[in-house]
Amino acid sequence: MSLLKVEQLKKHYIMKEGLFNRKKVEIRAVDGVSFEVREGTTYGIAGESGSGKSTLCMCVARLLEPTSGKLYFDGKEYTHAKGEELRRLRAEIQMVFQNPLSSLDPHMVVKDIVLEPVRAQGKNDDESVALDALEKVGLSRSVMKMYPHELSGGMAQRVAIARALTLRPRMLILDEPTSALDASMQAQVLNLFNELQREMKITYLLVSHDLSVIGHMCDSMAVMYAGRIVEMGSYDQLFYEPSHPYTLALLASARFLPEGVNGDKFALRGEMPSPRNPPVGCTLHPRCPFATDVCHVNYPDLEALGNGHFVACHNKKNVTEALEIARRI
Amino acid sequence: MEPLLEIKDLRLVFSTERGILDLFQGLSLSLMSREVLGIVGESGSGKSTLAYTIIKLLPGNARILSGKVLLEGRDILSMKEEELRRIRGKEITMVFQDPSTSLNPVFRIKDQMLTVVKENLGLQGEVARKRALELLKQVELPDPESIMNSFPFELSGGMQQRVMIAMALAANPKLIVADEPTSSVDATIQTQILSLLKKLKAERDFSLILITHSIAVAKEVSDRIAVMYAGEIVELGKVETVIEKHLHPYTEALLKSIPRPRGKSEMKRMLPVVPGQVPDLISPPSGCRFHPRCPYAMDICKAERPPYFNKDGSLVMCWLYSEER
Numbered sequence: 001m002s003l004l005k006v007e008q009l010k011k012h013y014i015m016k017e018g019l020f021n022r023k024k025v026e027i028r029a030v031d032g033v034s035f036e037v038r039e040g041t042t043y044g045i046a047g048e049s050g051s052g053k054s055t056l057c058m059c060v061a062r063l064l065e066p067t068s069g070k071l072y073f074d075g076k077e078y079t080h081a082k083g084e085e086l087r088r089l090r091a092e093i094q095m096v097f098q099n100p101l102s103s104l105d106p107h108m109v110v111k112d113i114v115l116e117p118v119r120a121q122g123k124n125d126d127e128s129v130a131l132d133a134l135e136k137v138g139l140s141r142s143v144m145k146m147y148p149h150e151l152s153g154g155m156a157q158r159v160a161i162a163r164a165l166t167l168r169p170r171m172l173i174l175d176e177p178t179s180a181l182d183a184s185m186q187a188q189v190l191n192l193f194n195e196l197q198r199e200m201k202i203t204y205l206l207v208s209h210d211l212s213v214i215g216h217m218c219d220s221m222a223v224m225y226a227g228r229i230v231e232m233g234s235y236d237q238l239f240y241e242p243s244h245p246y247t248l249a250l251l252a253s254a255r256f257l258p259e260g261v262n263g264d265k266f267a268l269r270g271e272m273p274s275p276r277n278p279p280v281g282c283t284l285h286p287r288c289p290f291a292t293d294v295c296h297v298n299y300p301d302l303e304a305l306g307n308g309h310f311v312a313c314h315n316k317k318n319v320t321e322a323l324e325i326a327r328r329i
Numbered sequence: 330m331e332p333l334l335e336i337k338d339l340r341l342v343f344s345t346e347r348g349i350l351d352l353f354q355g356l357s358l359s360l361m362s363r364e365v366l367g368i369v370g371e372s373g374s375g376k377s378t379l380a381y382t383i384i385k386l387l388p389g390n391a392r393i394l395s396g397k398v399l400l401e402g403r404d405i406l407s408m409k410e411e412e413l414r415r416i417r418g419k420e421i422t423m424v425f426q427d428p429s430t431s432l433n434p435v436f437r438i439k440d441q442m443l444t445v446v447k448e449n450l451g452l453q454g455e456v457a458r459k460r461a462l463e464l465l466k467q468v469e470l471p472d473p474e475s476i477m478n479s480f481p482f483e484l485s486g487g488m489q490q491r492v493m494i495a496m497a498l499a500a501n502p503k504l505i506v507a508d509e510p511t512s513s514v515d516a517t518i519q520t521q522i523l524s525l526l527k528k529l530k531a532e533r534d535f536s537l538i539l540i541t542h543s544i545a546v547a548k549e550v551s552d553r554i555a556v557m558y559a560g561e562i563v564e565l566g567k568v569e570t571v572i573e574k575h576l577h578p579y580t581e582a583l584l585k586s587i588p589r590p591r592g593k594s595e596m597k598r599m600l601p602v603v604p605g606q607v608p609d610l611i612s613p614p615s616g617c618r619f620h621p622r623c624p625y626a627m628d629i630c631k632a633e634r635p636p637y638f639n640k641d642g643s644l645v646m647c648w649l650y651s652e653e654r
Contacts, residue, residue: 211590212588212589216591255545267521272485
């Protein structure tokens, strides 16, 4: 049974431009995204900046109002939950942001930061609650009276995680949780996430541009490009049987293609299109080495390849064939 | 062959509110002509300070206690401002991490490119413009004419970084120092910028110091890699040797702690981690600065700073490789 279910989620922004703001431009940050996350697993969302992955997180956490679509948590719809219902939901879904130093209040000491969620929920804000949470993330009592600026990046991120844990949430949304950390700190924090999952059965929605982090952590995943999911499935399917040119390009640029496969031929030309003026047809076609005429006209549907593997590409057969040939050489 | 750049026994400290921060306690390094040296380290390791020392562009609280930075035999550290101006931007140029803060937001690319070309090459008018266009072409920017007329904010991060590289190339420098040139761009763009650097390195006659926190990035373009920890170069060697036959316990730990995708159907696993944190250099550990975190630490590591030992063509600052052991 899935803990989180996202159905046809859209978040569009209207931007006013031009003289006297007379021109209106619609930006489709998230454009019809659906996926499910099973309880106790880690679901990865991979994509570059501008792909809409952070907007998606904010909508799932109900920090942004979605334009349309539906959100379910534990079988219950919460797309428009308000008041007491929303507050109860916030105790179940917590978020950890990218930069701990900007997500922790610089005027508060660690103890108050960690206890803020329980206080907001009107629950027990005994010192022991803070100590307990800090202990879970491997911090000692000595940090309780420190201010965020006195902490290193890795410690600050642990405090942010401790804060997210005090309410014993069932799901954590992790938006680039280790991008601001150095290699040795990143390893410590990723291990911490895996330990917590083992102990507390927490479910993670992990967003990252870094495929090595996704590949290390996730059970299933989706790849986003320009507001849509272009491919999704299990970890094995996406890393070992990628069927979308964009997934392939991401794997190639991270040097994760099978041994001996030259990734250069899968490289993308140019850069992500402006969301103000996206290309007609498939949004990837101006950059895609596999693009054909149909890609200039129609956006491909997400099609099932079996066993929960979905891909949105007109030329998916050519992609898998090209990879197969490259493997043989 | 004479090295292009030689850093000799550099000692550098910072005065801070909390006391003296002892960063370099005798750092030496040399770079050959046309060589690409990757300097890898975590934040606080001193890799950026090293880059700025090379062009003597240090903050006011930095003090150089001793040492030399020799560019073809001339000591940069003892030069006057006027002499330095003839070197910065001409013989040695820099590419910084965040192009959007290095480009002036109120001037068109044209104005900024022409300033660099005129200032450093003494070209004027149409000749200068042609040269600027040529440079933009060399960094593989599409439609250089329209780029020239753009403002920085109209270009993406990747395009801005290409403009910065074009500017760094303008004066035919002997040495380019690139400080995290791909850290602010996306993965697919990072690949593009790295292959551009590789192409330029093959075509042109410059040495490159590439400063990065990512050993994977350094591996892509470097001939040699220097691994830095707490103000020391702890290991220096050919790329393959450092990656495959690394010697220093810190290099080993750093490489092991990088998350990797699992094998097909492989279970999730824990990463081997280096316990603890980078030391506070206001009161640095005695002896080898890595000893409090090192799984192989011995008594001598606490007592004495290790010298460099030569092993398999690499230099390693670690007592494990002492012959007397």
